[in-house]
Amino acid sequence: MAHTHCIKKMLGIEDPNIYLDDMPVVFEENKQVKNIVVQGKLSYTPRCCKKCGITNDSHQDIIKNGTKLSTIKLTHINFQPVLLRLKKQRFLCKHCAQTFIAETKLVERHCFISNIIKRTIAMELREIQSMRLVAQHLSVSNSTVIRVLEKVAEPLEANHIYLPQHLSIDEFKSVKNVSGAMSFLFLDAQNHRLIDVVEDRRQNQLIDYFMRYPKESRYSVKTVTMDMYSPYLAVVKDCFPKAQIVIDRFHIVQHLNRALNSFRIRVMNEAKKKSETDYRKLKKQWKLLLKNEWELDVTDYRTHRLYEGLVTEKMMVDYLLHINPRLRQVYTLVNDLRFALQRHDFDQFKTILEESRKYVLPKKVRTTVQTLFKYQEGIRNACLYTLSNGAIEGVNNKIKNIKRSGFGYRNYSHLRARILISYRLTASQFEPKALHYKEEKRRQEEKEKAKAN
Template sequence: MAHSYFIRKTLGIKDKNIHFEEQVTEERINDQNHLVLYGKLTYTPKACEKCGTVNRSSADIVKNGTKLSTLKIGQINFQPVLLKLKKQRFLCKHCRSTFTAETSLVDRHCFISNFVKSTIAMELRHEQSMKLIREHLNVSSNTVIRVLRKVGETLAPERHYLSSHLCIDEFKSVKNVSGAMSFIFMNAVNHEVIDIVENRQQNYLSDYFMRYLLNARLRVKTVTMGMYLPYIGLIKACFPKANIIIDRFHIVQHLNRALNHVRIQTMNSLCYTRPRDYRKLKK
């Protein structure tokens, strides 16, 4: 039907198995007006979810009533939108079990649309309170926390694996970190960044790397680093089998600074006795 198409298009719903009714109402919930849509989710299942019997005819699987779910699917003009969705239930005539139609709009046993969850994740990128996100998207604080944890688990590096060859270094990141310098380490083979740690202090990094499984840390063969002395003890403690490689850039930089220091000392000693040589060294 035409109105189903336009509603799906307006709300960004891609599941064509959801058929909307023309009825639209308003309900006041928790001192806030909600726009309420009505629809039905139905389709012909390919097989039974329990026993796996292929659905070839009405002798295999039949419709068996509906189950009503109230879903939070977003906002229109800053007004929360609810979808009262009748989900088709099916009965398998072979194993006598029942199951309910599913949709990509929401996860199983969940009443908050995946679009709303994605919006929460996008909002978490900005510096704002969870209370503000909760009020803006009409969800509970627990929902915001669950999305935050799920995003954190997705972004967190795997603790059971480390590359055999690592590179580590420190850099100045942002003002609101706990240490003066932050720490970065990466795969030395493909130059892929593994993680960034906000503090480069030895105790902080030791606690961080000890979260990795021992087998993962024993796999590390080499660690390429600068000439920051505390890293040596850290590497020996966290990666017992790793050999330390000093980055050639830091070696050249250190030699250049040492030679420049000697040049300035020599230049200053010739300032009054040999002005011609002084000017040559100054250049």
């Protein structure tokens, strides 16, 4: 018996009512697929009749009555499917003269795919890979994978009751049929746990969504970290009246860099007619121009194919800036603002912004300055708190990769389910057989109670 016990353990068959044959493992080839087939029997003494519910106290009312053979997809070993050929005991109830088949928590009723494989599918769905690939690896159909996806994601839904004190919000590019193709996600800014994904990021939809949470939860939110997207301001004002807005520092820098870069392109295109070499320098060295001024190297002299003689980074930047005096002006402004931000010095930041109002700036840079003015309260908070949207950007990145792995998603709910599984599913959470059994037990108890009354 010992070897069958080992095989059972290895394959993850926990049900004590399953008895493997003495020589349980055979190999079969079916449609050019080599299967490992494990043979066994499922039998026990039932406690009651499944059909009429009579208890089997005397062990006389219910008798064994033949078996029913079923083949269960158990697991996968060495890229080969492992099948369990199980003779399930059939019982005959003398009381109601009906028959029923023995059940096991290894597999759900009317199902040929074991819960072991379903759990493997769920765990595989957490990783960045297409659902088709998961199906292929475990030799199940695509629709099985989708069924598991839907079932597993269901209990992972947010409860719409609790909200953390510090929220971090962002949007991501969703599927095409979602209006605007942008969806919304938010997480706990402190422990970086994903809370929920919302299909539509538009203002009214978000307000409707957050209004589902009880007032106490919404009023307990202290900060909301976000990027500079104006509809969010109204959402925060309506739904979280006690919360302070924190603009993500990375986004402020990104905004500044974009302004500088767009002006560089303008200068570059102007230079095209005058000097080919200036044009090429401005084109190739965009990265150097975006580097923080205080981090430029001033001591390391090197040769550079665009320059004659030995140059340092600082010398090259100086050259680029001399091409157009307005470029130098924008460059200085952007660097001063970045520097103030890095030192968490909001007063300095605001002073620079106000100073910049006095002189003429290129249109795009002016718009950026105005945007920063509009969000100054949030920028002030960004200097005060250490909260950032770093974690949510990481989530965003993973979503992008999940989408790419499946060559895009057509179905929003499937994408959403995969995001929830990726971030909210833990190994202990997925125990369908436990759930299954609990429910069965509860039903049985209810039936017995009803009988006793």
